[in-house]
Amino acid sequence: MKTLLIKNAFVIDPIQHISGETMDIAVRNGKIVDDVKNPDEVIDAQGMLTLPGGIDSHTHICGTKVNFGRYMSPEDMRAGRTSRKGDMHATAGYSVPTTYGNSYRYSRMGYTTLLEGAMAPMEARHTHEEFRYTPMQDCLANTLFDGNWFALQAIQDGDTKRLAGILAWYLSAAKGFGVKLTNPGGTEAWGFGKDVSCINDPIPNFDITPLEIIVKMIEANEMLNLPHSVHLHCNNLGKPGNYMCTLDTYDAIPDINDKRQSLYSTHVQFHSYGGSSWNDFCSKAEDIARSVNDKPHIVIDTGQVMFGKTTTMTADGPMEFNLYRLYHNKWSNHDIEMETGSGIIPVVYRKKNLVNAIMWAIGLELALLVDDPWRCILATDNPNGAPFVKYPEVMALLMSKEYRDKEFETLHKSTGRRVALPAIERELTWDEIAVMTRSAQARALGLIDYGKGYLSEGAEADIAIYPIDVDSTDPARDYERIINGFSTTEYTIKRGEVVCRRGTCTLEGNHSTYWVKPHVSPAYDMSKDAAFIDGFNRYYSIRRANYPVGEEYLGRNVCMETEASI
Amino acid sequence: MKFILNTGRTIRQGKFTENKLGQGYAEETSRCYIHPLDLLELGIEEGENIMVTNVTGEVVLVALADEGLPKGMVFVPYGIHCNSVISPCTHGTGMPDYKIHEVEIAPTSEDRKTPTELLEQLGGVRYAGN
Amino acid sequence: MQEIKDMICPFCGCLCDDITLEIEAGKIVSTDNCCTIGNAKFLGKNRLKNPIKKIDGTWTDITYEEAVDTAVEMLLDADRPLLFGWSGTHGEAQCVGVHMNEILGGVIDNTTSVCHGPSILAIQEVGHPGCTLGQVKNRADLIIYWGCNPIEAHPRHMSRYTTYADGYFLDNAFRNRKVIVVDVRETETAKVADEFIRIKPGGDYAVLSSLRAILRGKSDMIPDSVAGVSKTQLMQVADMCKTCSFGALFFGVGLTMAKGKYKNVRNAIEFVDDLNRHTKFTLTPMRGHWNVYGANEVMAWMTGYPYAVDFCRGVAFYNPGETTAIDILARKECDACMIVASDPAAHFPRACVEQLRDIPLVVIDPFETMTTTIADLQIPVAVTGIDAEGTAYRMDGIPIKVKKAMDSDYPSDTEILTRIYNKMLEVKGL
Numbered sequence A: 001m002k003t004l005l006i007k008n009a010f011v012i013d014p015i016q017h018i019s020g021e022t023m024d025i026a027v028r029n030g031k032i033v034d035d036v037k038n039p040d041e042v043i044d045a046q047g048m049l050t051l052p053g054g055i056d057s058h059t060h061i062c063g064t065k066v067n068f069g070r071y072m073s074p075e076d077m078r079a080g081r082t083s084r085k086g087d088m089h090a091t092a093g094y095s096v097p098t099t100y101g102n103s104y105r106y107s108r109m110g111y112t113t114l115l116e117g118a119m120a121p122m123e124a125r126h127t128h129e130e131f132r133y134t135p136m137q138d139c140l141a142n143t144l145f146d147g148n149w150f151a152l153q154a155i156q157d158g159d160t161k162r163l164a165g166i167l168a169w170y171l172s173a174a175k176g177f178g179v180k181l182t183n184p185g186g187t188e189a190w191g192f193g194k195d196v197s198c199i200n201d202p203i204p205n206f207d208i209t210p211l212e213i214i215v216k217m218i219e220a221n222e223m224l225n226l227p228h229s230v231h232l233h234c235n236n237l238g239k240p241g242n243y244m245c246t247l248d249t250y251d252a253i254p255d256i257n258d259k260r261q262s263l264y265s266t267h268v269q270f271h272s273y274g275g276s277s278w279n280d281f282c283s284k285a286e287d288i289a290r291s292v293n294d295k296p297h298i299v300i301d302t303g304q305v306m307f308g309k310t311t312t313m314t315a316d317g318p319m320e321f322n323l324y325r326l327y328h329n330k331w332s333n334h335d336i337e338m339e340t341g342s343g344i345i346p347v348v349y350r351k352k353n354l355v356n357a358i359m360w361a362i363g364l365e366l367a368l369l370v371d372d373p374w375r376c377i378l379a380t381d382n383p384n385g386a387p388f389v390k391y392p393e394v395m396a397l398l399m400s401k402e403y404r405d406k407e408f409e410t411l412h413k414s415t416g417r418r419v420a421l422p423a424i425e426r427e428l429t430w431d432e433i434a435v436m437t438r439s440a441q442a443r444a445l446g447l448i449d450y451g452k453g454y455l456s457e458g459a460e461a462d463i464a465i466y467p468i469d470v471d472s473t474d475p476a477r478d479y480e481r482i483i484n485g486f487s488t489t490e491y492t493i494k495r496g497e498v499v500c501r502r503g504t505c506t507l508e509g510n511h512s513t514y515w516v517k518p519h520v521s522p523a524y525d526m527s528k529d530a531a532f533i534d535g536f537n538r539y540y541s542i543r544r545a546n547y548p549v550g551e552e553y554l555g556r557n558v559c560m561e562t563e564a565s566i
Numbered sequence B: 001m002k003f004i005l006n007t008g009r010t011i012r013q014g015k016f017t018e019n020k021l022g023q024g025y026a027e028e029t030s031r032c033y034i035h036p037l038d039l040l041e042l043g044i045e046e047g048e049n050i051m052v053t054n055v056t057g058e059v060v061l062v063a064l065a066d067e068g069l070p071k072g073m074v075f076v077p078y079g080i081h082c083n084s085v086i087s088p089c090t091h092g093t094g095m096p097d098y099k100i101h102e103v104e105i106a107p108t109s110e111d112r113k114t115p116t117e118l119l120e121q122l123g124g125v126r127y128a129g130n
Numbered sequence C: 001m002q003e004i005k006d007m008i009c010p011f012c013g014c015l016c017d018d019i020t021l022e023i024e025a026g027k028i029v030s031t032d033n034c035c036t037i038g039n040a041k042f043l044g045k046n047r048l049k050n051p052i053k054k055i056d057g058t059w060t061d062i063t064y065e066e067a068v069d070t071a072v073e074m075l076l077d078a079d080r081p082l083l084f085g086w087s088g089t090h091g092e093a094q095c096v097g098v099h100m101n102e103i104l105g106g107v108i109d110n111t112t113s114v115c116h117g118p119s120i121l122a123i124q125e126v127g128h129p130g131c132t133l134g135q136v137k138n139r140a141d142l143i144i145y146w147g148c149n150p151i152e153a154h155p156r157h158m159s160r161y162t163t164y165a166d167g168y169f170l171d172n173a174f175r176n177r178k179v180i181v182v183d184v185r186e187t188e189t190a191k192v193a194d195e196f197i198r199i200k201p202g203g204d205y206a207v208l209s210s211l212r213a214i215l216r217g218k219s220d221m222i223p224d225s226v227a228g229v230s231k232t233q234l235m236q237v238a239d240m241c242k243t244c245s246f247g248a249l250f251f252g253v254g255l256t257m258a259k260g261k262y263k264n265v266r267n268a269i270e271f272v273d274d275l276n277r278h279t280k281f282t283l284t285p286m287r288g289h290w291n292v293y294g295a296n297e298v299m300a301w302m303t304g305y306p307y308a309v310d311f312c313r314g315v316a317f318y319n320p321g322e323t324t325a326i327d328i329l330a331r332k333e334c335d336a337c338m339i340v341a342s343d344p345a346a347h348f349p350r351a352c353v354e355q356l357r358d359i360p361l362v363v364i365d366p367f368e369t370m371t372t373t374i375a376d377l378q379i380p381v382a383v384t385g386i387d388a389e390g391t392a393y394r395m396d397g398i399p400i401k402v403k404k405a406m407d408s409d410y411p412s413d414t415e416i417l418t419r420i421y422n423k424m425l426e427v428k429g430l
């Protein structure tokens, strides 16, 4: 029963409506409690901004695709190496660091929970193996269903309950957390080298459209009472003029959950493009933000782009091939039978490249134009828009018009004619930044019920203490202090233990994997469904019996059981 | 006569990998497959021994005919025999030239050695237990 | 008699997962669905009974505890230790190996460096358009085997994933699917191909370049024959590739070990890139050992590099050709070595074997191997897939749990390596 007392913390905890109060936080046995007597450890957090541990609700840190990014990129590995020191293992990599590299660097920024954005269920075991070596954060994995043959078949047959049963089986088998759709239908089309252009394009070999997939998946997701909503990477990513596709998608989303959003739309920057070609490429962030503002049942993350080298990786195989044809550097592709695709290419985002400059501006515009910070999450789709270590810079840009203007000066000269950013005066507040980096994630992922994202009694003691004195810091002017302060915590606390102190990780964080197990009625239990088992053994290249990931892969874990309505 | 030495996996070599010191593996990895016309030119019959030599070393193998090979190339299953004539030079790639060594082949009256004999020649010692 | 189904064969990169084992009195007595090689692996006998140590030139039986202490001493005493092998063990053990290497400041390399190391170098230059094997089974109407001989090296590859495997879009695979074999000799695989391209040794690069030129509409540049292949055949093959609806190119060490090495593979990858502008095409290296790909995966997420990682400067340093096992041994740089689940005395050039003989050498392996004879210490372990379990990665990256069929008194690789590692930490006061 270890106890800890954090004294005089300057707390912002939006879920508890605490907006900058100096208070003590008591911790017993990994949880926040009302009070502790004779604490084992006392931390004086006088003058330090104290927030719930950061949560990244869309990042690529573990699994087949991420690891292939490492495997194919010795140049990236060279760009960030540290040796074994104290309790820290050696690390390597900049945009796709090793698992320890990811874990330590996130921890130093105060992040305690990470959602891997795209896990093919067939390769789930790999993701979980890497989670094991990501010791400072709790991990969750979005599970890909965009091209799942059994799911597509059920949709084609109009059988949404069966669809829900299929999702339930795969989620439990893969030890996954949420339902992820990446370019729905497009990844299946890519199996024969094709793509779909938008939500009404029929999918080859299946008599359905992406729109039907999206809507039916949302319905099925809610039948399972999952903590998170459907998590969507829209069709047509990265193409000029794709904002219309995004708007049409949003217009079709039903509002069917009164506790949280019905759709999480990810890396929206990549889906907010105007123009008919790269020549007249421009921002349509205003249109997208307006649509989001009108639809309380949609939450987005921004997918901010920052300048420099990075690696793009997504399940969207056709998109990566298109990108490769623009960049001509190196291209990896990995289709996963009966499920999805994936692709990887390294990129450099340059300030003097007009398209890149516009992309940078769009991400910021979205964050500033969506009124409600609870529905606009800060993320770079790490590492697609930028490596996550850039988050503090993104925060500073959002908090300071002066910083934005200064950066804008350095961009391609025509950028101003294609974006709205220079005219936007809004500067985000401390509270809004806290919402966009942890509280909104906790709500959108349904993790508040599991004690995440807040700091009152009963919560998990995941706490980030930053060396930022809010009273004496004017973020609009002191943006350098914002960047430095958010880059390295004074203390990162995971489950009640200090796991990182001024950038040095001291302990393994006793981390957990969170996964869902929906209980469905026997009629929809696919493990007893003859047609499912037969199709599985016939068309997969591994046996159904060898497919599920056993709990031995998870170590400490939290099984989120739900009662499905089917 | 000069040949290109190609080495590679065979199903029998694979089958015996769990017992590399046994007779089966010894037999398989000391075989050298040669095009029948090349055998003719060497003046030897199938089943006779040959001496394979290059700057790296030498090894005695048994010659077997294989029409699937091009003339001028011999094939030897992976194993300790062929490695006697493989150079450790990798040209900066980490990979020796397992498939493209030039070797000289001539008939010989010497006997093939077993892997154990080759290892003993190197100073290796078998475990007598089990 | 007990029958266990859906077991995994721990021999080659096909990692077949449909094996049935029959067990009687704690022994596997027969297998079903295995190929000859897999069957031999499951029925393997003559395991070492206990650790052995060479004292004054003769082998002595010792206890596991003594063995662990000796291994720790030998490795900690070295300036430039090499930890080699890994493709024949499960991923969990490989992870321990990486941690061990961090504190030893040694080099950790896996057998990739002598099989598909050059393929990885090529992938690091131009990427890898690939897919899982089921994608091939369900969709591919054209298969190319280039410089590989699955009938001998991956005996069930053709029946499980390609030539004879019916799939969703090919209900009669053998008739609907064309198979091209490219090799310097007419292998068993070549004999069952629809089209056999025989290349003169060392001609792969030129033939690939010619095919790429034809694809790009430059066929008038091609002479009548390229490396022994007629222009007519090249034109025909280019056309087959361009007009198929899903093509899959599998390649083997025929490309990586031949003249040109990684440049051959690079050309093959770029050929596949080019084809993707016409149709769908993928490429897959035929990985040899059952978990060699897992060794690459584990080392990539743990160190950042898939093989040949040198920790002598504290940070991970990678330079194949310098930090690869063959080179370190050939330079006589390495002054102690631990071999895990591999038999370099059977597979390395003689000069490297001589260096292994001359330095302290620890072998972790269930069986007496060729390397045993030149080692100083061997610790027998359980066989993954029989009496030990763990994760392996198939040649296409699919992670599979290799299950155990029975318990035994042997420690697994993970257990023994963890003991060695913990002891090292203790000795070093870490």
Ligand code: SF4
Pocket (backbone or CB within 6 Å): C009, C010, C011, C012, C013, C014, C015, C016, C033, C034, C035, C036, C037, C038, C039, C154, C155, C156, C157
């Ligand atoms: S093909 Fe390979 S994995 Fe399959 S049974 Fe044979 S040796 Fe084992």
Ligand SMILES: [Zn+2]
Pocket (backbone or CB within 6 Å): A058, A059, A060, A117, A118, A266, A267, A314, A381, A384
């Ligand atoms: Zn993403």
